Amino acid sequence: MNVAIILGRLTRDPAIKVSQSGMTIARFTLAVNRLNKKGQNPEADFINCVAFGKTADVIGNYVYKGQRLLVEGRIQTGSYTSKSGEKKYTTEISVNRVEFIEKRSEIPTQVNSCASNQNVSTGGFEQMGTEVPDQQWMEQEEIPF
Numbered sequence: 001m002n003v004a005i006i007l008g009r010l011t012r013d014p015a016i017k018v019s020q021s022g023m024t025i026a027r028f029t030l031a032v033n034r035l036n037k038k039g040q041n042p043e044a045d046f047i048n049c050v051a052f053g054k055t056a057d058v059i060g061n062y063v064y065k066g067q068r069l070l071v072e073g074r075i076q077t078g079s080y081t082s083k084s085g086e087k088k089y090t091t092e093i094s095v096n097r098v099e100f101i102e103k104r105s106e107i108p109t110q111v112n113s114c115a116s117n118q119n120v121s122t123g124g125f126e127q128m129g130t131e132v133p134d135q136q137w138m139e140q141e142e143i144p145f
Contacts, residue, residue, distance in 0.1 A: 002074040004093050006047055007101070008032035009068050016060040026056035026095075030069060049073070051095035059098060068101040 008030030015027045027050050033042040051059050073095040082088050
């Protein structure tokens with residue numbers, strides 16, 4: 001079974017393209033924390049992701065640099081020959097589903113409060129989730145799913 005679920009922050013705004021057939025394609029990279037071998041000082045893996053169709057439309061309209069995103073999909077590998085004739089290999093997650101972890105208005109406040117708080121731990125999954133006591137914001141009419 002080939003299933004991947006990752007939680008990370010976008011390293012930049014997604015790159016959105018439309019194919020000749022009219023299908024939307026979204027490409028983006030998530031920075032995903034992992035602890036080093038000693039269990040301290042988290043390091044980041046930069047995972048390339050690609051989404052198609054309606055999922056790509058949603059990503060293009062509602063996702064932006066720095067946002068935390070939960071992605072579900074499958075790992076796919078591929079290869080191509082570069083212009084210089086060198087064979088290149090790729091690994092990425094083909095996205096089936098995304099979930100927004102925080103709303104846009106929380107981003108600056110949360111980043112600033114974490115940066116100014118000296119007692120915040122610097123790693124682990126404890127920091128990855130944000131409790132949302134009122135999830136009514138997720139039921140807005142403007143989100144098309």
